Every structure is written in structure tokens, then in C-alpha cells.
Amino acid sequence: MEKDFSKWLYLKIDWAEVLYLYNTGKKYQKKQDLVALFWNSYIYVEFKVKDYFSKFSELPLAELNNLIFEFRQNFPLSDRIKGINYYDDLIYLLIEKYSSPQPIETQPESTPPKLQTIGKTNVELSVPDWTIIFYYLDEAGTKEGNKIDRMEKFIEKNNVINPSGTLTTKSNFKKEYHEIENRINGKNGKKPLPPQRIKTILSYLESDTNALQRAKNDIVYLTEEKE
Secondary structure: OOOOHHHHOOOOOOHHHHHHHHHOOOOOOOHHHHHHHHHHHHHHHHHHHHHHHHHHOOOOHHHHHHHHHHHHHHOOOOOOOOOOOOHHHHHHHHHHHHHOOOOOOOOOOOOOOOOOEEOOEEOOOOHHHHHHHHHHHHHHOOOOOOHHHHHHHHHHHHOOEOOOOOEOOHHHHHHHHHHHHHHHHOOOOOOOOOHHHHHOOHHHHOOOHHHHHHHHHHHHHHHHHHO
């Protein structure tokens, strides 16, 4: 079967059309209508990912990130209805589910630990993952200059790519960063960030003991909040 996951998705929601119907009052005016649409759309993708992972033993992360990107083009992170798991939130949970560390019986000592390894396939980091790394490195750093400039240097240095395959913009990185920052610190009514999201990027903080310790402290805190 075709390995291109986009070919597996025979049904794709036109989120621009959904937004139009919502904004014009023609459909989805009740909160539960949006909840049902987001959930049913997610369930379809979850079913396809399960089959894909079973066949190829890897997660189609690039395509999943693209689904998130396309959704946020119409439903940005700002001005969302509280109490709703949006489609992109659910896709992130799906990514986290399959990105949990898998047990490995043997591993050569000469092979350094890999980040987000699923089976034998290394998963590329998403822009939100990079913002988590930036958050801890920046908080532990000297904070010279302004944060936007530091973000720009970080993006270029680490070649932070968005789902479309191009270098992400400062504005997009900043938006994702503030979302992550709020979720780590429990600000503005945001849901706490799942501890696993931080665990998967710890190896990127090993060169900075202060950043690494901050991240580990937050893992403990967020785990307690979750419980």
C-alpha cells in the first residue's frame, strides 16, 4: 500500500468551509456541534494512523503536522471557545500517544540516544517541540537583546521547519511559543502541557544543566497536576 499517508485520507474536511458556515451562522452554532465535528474528524484520522503504524511501524508525523497547520490556517490558537478540544489538540494527543518511548531490548553502547524514536524511525521535531526547547534554553540563558531576535537566531541555527517544508517565521514561532509557555505555567486558562512533551526533548537540553534541571522540575510539577 502507498506509504504517502496523505493518500490514506480519502475524506478531508474543508476547514475554510466550516469556518465560513460558522461565521455566517449557517451551521455549527451550538458548542456540541463543533465538538462532534472535531471529534469525528479526529477519529477518522486516528483509525488511519493505527493502520499505518501497524503496517510501517512509524508515525506519519509530517502529514499529521500538516493537518494541524491546515486547521490553524482557519482556526488559529487565539480566540477559541473554552472547554472544547479542537481538532489540532486531538491530533497532538495522537502524536504524543505514538511518540511515547518504546521498549528497546538491546542498543549498542556507541549509539547515542535518539529523540522521539518510534521503532527504527526517527521522528522530526515539530515547531511546537522546538519552542519547548527554546523556552528552557532561553529561560536559563543570559537573555541578551530582545526575545524576538533570540527567536530568529534560534530558528536559523536549528533550521526549524514548518509543515510546508519551509523555515518557520518569527511570528508563527512566537505564537506557538506563547501557547507552550502558557501551558507549561498554567496561564490564561490553558490546559497543562502533557509531561511527555517535555520528556521527548530532554536530550536537546543536555548541554545546559540549568535548562535541563528546569525542564525536569516542570515534568514533576506537570505530572502532579495531571494526577
